[in-house]
Amino acid sequence: MTDAPGKPRTTIVTLSRSAGVSTSTVSRALKGDPSISPAMRARIVALAAEAGYMPNIMARTLSSGRSGLIGLVLGPATNPFYAMLLEELVRQAAAKQQRFMIIHAGAGPIEDSTAEALLHYRVDGCLITSADLSSRAADVCARNGVPVVMINRIPREHASAVSCDNAEGGASLARFLRAGGHRRAGILHSGAGSSNGIERERGFTEAFDKDGARTVFRYDARSVYEGGYAAGEAIVAMPANKRPDCLFAVSDIIGMGAMDAIRAKGLRVPEDISVVGFDCIPDGARPHYAITTFRQPVAAMVRRGLDLLAARIGEPKLPDESVLLRGEIVIRTSARQAAGGGEVAD
Amino acid sequence: MTDAPGKPRTTIVTLSRSAGVSTSTVSRALKGDPSISPAMRARIVALAAEAGYMPNIMARTLSSGRSGLIGLVLGPATNPFYAMLLEELVRQAAAKQQRFMIIHAGAGPIEDSTAEALLHYRVDGCLITSADLSSRAADVCARNGVPVVMINRIPREHASAVSCDNAEGGASLARFLRAGGHRRAGILHSGAGSSNGIERERGFTEAFDKDGARTVFRYDARSVYEGGYAAGEAIVAMPANKRPDCLFAVSDIIGMGAMDAIRAKGLRVPEDISVVGFDCIPDGARPHYAITTFRQPVAAMVRRGLDLLAARIGEPKLPDESVLLRGEIVIRTSARQAAGGGEVAD
DNA sequence: TTGAAAGCGGTACCAA
DNA sequence: TTGGTACCGCTTTCAA
Numbered sequence: 211m212t213d214a215p216g217k218p219r220t221t222i223v224t225l226s227r228s229a230g231v232s233t234s235t236v237s238r239a240l241k242g243d244p245s246i247s248p249a250m251r252a253r254i255v256a257l258a259a260e261a262g263y264m265p266n267i268m269a270r271t272l273s274s275g276r277s278g279l280i281g282l283v284l285g286p287a288t289n290p291f292y293a294m295l296l297e298e299l300v301r302q303a304a305a306k307q308q309r310f311m312i313i314h315a316g317a318g319p320i321e322d323s324t325a326e327a328l329l330h331y332r333v334d335g336c337l338i339t340s341a342d343l344s345s346r347a348a349d350v351c352a353r354n355g356v357p358v359v360m361i362n363r364i365p366r367e368h369a370s371a372v373s374c375d376n377a378e379g380g381a382s383l384a385r386f387l388r389a390g391g392h393r394r395a396g397i398l399h400s401g402a403g404s405s406n407g408i409e410r411e412r413g414f415t416e417a418f419d420k421d422g423a424r425t426v427f428r429y430d431a432r433s434v435y436e437g438g439y440a441a442g443e444a445i446v447a448m449p450a451n452k453r454p455d456c457l458f459a460v461s462d463i464i465g466m467g468a469m470d471a472i473r474a475k476g477l478r479v480p481e482d483i484s485v486v487g488f489d490c491i492p493d494g495a496r497p498h499y500a501i502t503t504f505r506q507p508v509a510a511m512v513r514r515g516l517d518l519l520a521a522r523i524g525e526p527k528l529p530d531e532s533v534l535l536r537g538e539i540v541i542r543t544s545a546r547q548a549a550g551g552g553e554v555a556d
Numbered sequence: 557m558t559d560a561p562g563k564p565r566t567t568i569v570t571l572s573r574s575a576g577v578s579t580s581t582v583s584r585a586l587k588g589d590p591s592i593s594p595a596m597r598a599r600i601v602a603l604a605a606e607a608g609y610m611p612n613i614m615a616r617t618l619s620s621g622r623s624g625l626i627g628l629v630l631g632p633a634t635n636p637f638y639a640m641l642l643e644e645l646v647r648q649a650a651a652k653q654q655r656f657m658i659i660h661a662g663a664g665p666i667e668d669s670t671a672e673a674l675l676h677y678r679v680d681g682c683l684i685t686s687a688d689l690s691s692r693a694a695d696v697c698a699r700n701g702v703p704v705v706m707i708n709r710i711p712r713e714h715a716s717a718v719s720c721d722n723a724e725g726g727a728s729l730a731r732f733l734r735a736g737g738h739r740r741a742g743i744l745h746s747g748a749g750s751s752n753g754i755e756r757e758r759g760f761t762e763a764f765d766k767d768g769a770r771t772v773f774r775y776d777a778r779s780v781y782e783g784g785y786a787a788g789e790a791i792v793a794m795p796a797n798k799r800p801d802c803l804f805a806v807s808d809i810i811g812m813g814a815m816d817a818i819r820a821k822g823l824r825v826p827e828d829i830s831v832v833g834f835d836c837i838p839d840g841a842r843p844h845y846a847i848t849t850f851r852q853p854v855a856a857m858v859r860r861g862l863d864l865l866a867a868r869i870g871e872p873k874l875p876d877e878s879v880l881l882r883g884e885i886v887i888r889t890s891a892r893q894a895a896g897g898g899e900v901a902d
Numbered sequence: 903t904t905g906a907a908a909g910c911g912g913t914a915c916c917a918a
Numbered sequence: 919t920t921g922g923t924a925c926c927g928c929t930t931t932c933a934a
Contacts, residue, residue: 219927221926221927221928222927222928222929223927223928231904231905232904232905232906233905233906233927233928233929234904234905234906234907234929234930235903235904235905236928237928237929237930238903238904238929238930241929245903245904246903246904247903247904250903250904264672264675264676265676265927265928266618266676266678266926266927266928267676267677267678268614268615268617268618268623268677268678268926268927268928269614269618269910269926269927269928269929270927270928270929271614271910271928272612272614272615272618272909272910272911272912272926272927272928272929273909273910273927273928273929273930274910274928274929274930275910275929277614279657279677282658286643287633287639287642287643288636288639288640288643288838290634290636290639292639293633293634293636293638293639294634296633296642296661297632297633297634297661297662300658300660300661300662301662304660304667304669304670304673307669307673309657309658309659309673309677310657310658311625311655311656311657311658312628312646312655312656312657312658313655314646314650315642315643315646316643316646316647321650323650323653324650326610327650327653327655329610330610330611330612330613331613331614331625331655332612332613332614435838435839435842439842439843467842470842470843470844471843473844474843474844492634492781493781493839496781496785496813496816497785497816497817497820498816498819498820498844565911567910567911567912568911568912568913569911569912577920577921578920578921578922579911579912579913579921579922580913580914580920580921580922580923581919581920581921583912583913583914584913584914584919584920587913591919591920592919592920593919593920596919596920611911611912612910612911612912613912614910614911614912615910615911615912615913615926616911616912616913617912617926618910618911618912618913618925618926618927618928619911619912619913619914619925619926620912620913620914620926621926
């Protein structure tokens with residue numbers, strides 16, 4: 211209502227006075243303490259609503275120790291997968307009245323002073339989705355007893371984690387390619403620093419390399435489009451009889467780069483080389499790519515991650531837990547499939 | 557050092573005791589108050605460092621009213637432009653010891669309770685980058701005297717704004733197309749709700765529609781790839797003699813969709829139809845697209861936005877200000893250019 | 903069922 | 919130059 215510059219905010223004291231009760235009573239009534247009589251509660255709640263009362267979280271945090279703030283370390287947002295994750299994270303957290311303080315977004319490392327902001331603001335916990343295995347933020351949290359949950363990462367000490375079953379995803383894709391008659395795989399990975407990439411490749415290789423089928427090429431595409439593009443160029447430059455007949459990109463963005471390079475150099479996808487990716491980012495669904503991929507259950511991963519974090523915040527000494535969620539293969543047209551296309555396992 | 561569960565955090569009281577001085581002195585020393593003797597300051601600073609003291613922002617906020625937190629409303633992160641903005645924002649803010657509380661990320665509207673979190677957490681100010689003209693967050697801020705700066709948006713009442721000179725960008729692109737001999741423009745816009753799109757189109761039209769050259773087609777592509785794709789299909793379906801000979805997409809993402817559709821239907825870009833976009837997102841630089849576009853000076857926009865917000869926080873009654881930054885045309889190969897390619901104005 | 907009062911960790915004004 | 923102290927707004931015993 212009031213708009214004057216010196217508008218006195220409604221506080222718990224204001225309320226207690228206009229209700230003629232103590233601040234304790236107001237505090238209890240507002241949080242639904244059972245020891246408050248229904249009549250009293252109703253009266254106070256009504257008053258609060260009418261006055262447009264909003265509790266000062268800072269004050270609450272100071273006395274209760276709980277801020278409702280969660281620190282967020284986000285990987286490179288320019289990879290659409292992280293953008294999806296971010297949107298889902300913010301949406302679900304808001305629904306639970308939780309907010310993120312964003313600590314980092316991007317590929318680079320985190321400044322020390324940034325990681326320490328986690329402590330300054332007394333975040334209740336921290337969510338880490340960056341693929342980098344090491345993390346200043348994780349260290350700071352560990353040293354200070356701040357619960358950590360990692361999404362899309364294998365766990366570290368002092369952290370729970372939820373991710374998609376990356377190895378099984380890689381294996382699914384491998385089985386699909388083998389069923390399509392492919393025998394010579396190329397793997398576009400993302401380096402030794404990415405736990406996901408490593409798992410995906412492991413699962414893939416275990417399922418692909420048998421009965422004479424094998425991996426004939428590996429390339430570190432650093433999880434960026436340009437890396438995939440360079441890999442594609444390298445492959446086209448190989449003698450035709452040495453080239454892989456299919457490519458497993460550990461993330462869609464890499465696979466898309468490879469597809470563009472292969473086509474730009476005059477080879478066809480999937481006729482000459484099949485390409486499969488991982489993540490199921492929206493861009494991969496475009497007709498131009500239509501990349502066969504493995505969908506991570508992002509919404510479920512976020513839900514589980516938030517739950518895990520909440521549990522850990524409520525009961526700090528719960529044992530670390532790591533959960534693997536099953537994803538699903540998404541078949542499009544970037545890879546040849548067996549005639550009939552029916553026998554896709556999984 | 558200590559790691560025990562019951563570790564007593566170092567507070568200003570702890571410090572004052574071990575230094576044998578009052579808490580006021582410690583507080584002053586730590587913030588560089590000139591009335592503290594250098595010797596005393598040095599002693600206290602050393603003590604603080606040794607003890608690993610970190611001030612509790614919540615407490616500071618409670619008494620000083622300043623949280624160092626900035627509310628952030630981000631547009632759809634799945635548009636790479638917003639992803640770029642996010643990364644730049646977080647990087648620059650961290651360098652100034654400012655943190656973002658993320659209020660929203662995505663295309664949808666904001667929940668009331670979410671917007672009110674801004675008040676609960678006593679954010680010092682709010683940064684809005686969503687393209688939507690209306691915004692619950694802006695309303696809440698306006699009603700409560702929270703300074704607002706909009707980046708990539710035209711201003712509203714009670715808000716400063718910084719954006720790229722969208723009209724001039726549109727005009728640049730128009731001049732470029734006209735110099736390349738184009739006479740019939742198609743405009744892929746983003747609807748009446750996007751202030752940027754409107755400005756870009758206005759600038760474009762003013763510079764393009766003269767000497768018989770004119771706009772022959774308009775399509776609402778809603779700022780998404782799919783919208784651009786649909787527009788492209790519609791264009792290809794037109795009789796050849798009615799089709800535009802060039803397309804101005806008010807954002808790259810739209811233009812990319814259009815290019816894919818046009819090519820998928822058998823027409824060539826730029827031979828049959830030229831396409832230009834806006835934003836200069838990384839994806840547009842890929843060889844497959846190589847879209848001619850207009851680069852927004854993102855880093856400068858962010859710097860200016862943060863400065864503006866800081867100023868407004870320090871002096872709440874400063875008049876609203878809106879700043880326009882000049883961008884630059886980025887010529888690639890998605891549009892035919894004049895023979896020689898030299899006379900590109902601007 | 904309700905109230906009084908002691909913090910939570912700083913800041914800043916007033917004295918000394 | 920330093921200390922004393924009253925808050926900031928809310929939570930939470932402890933009593934009544």
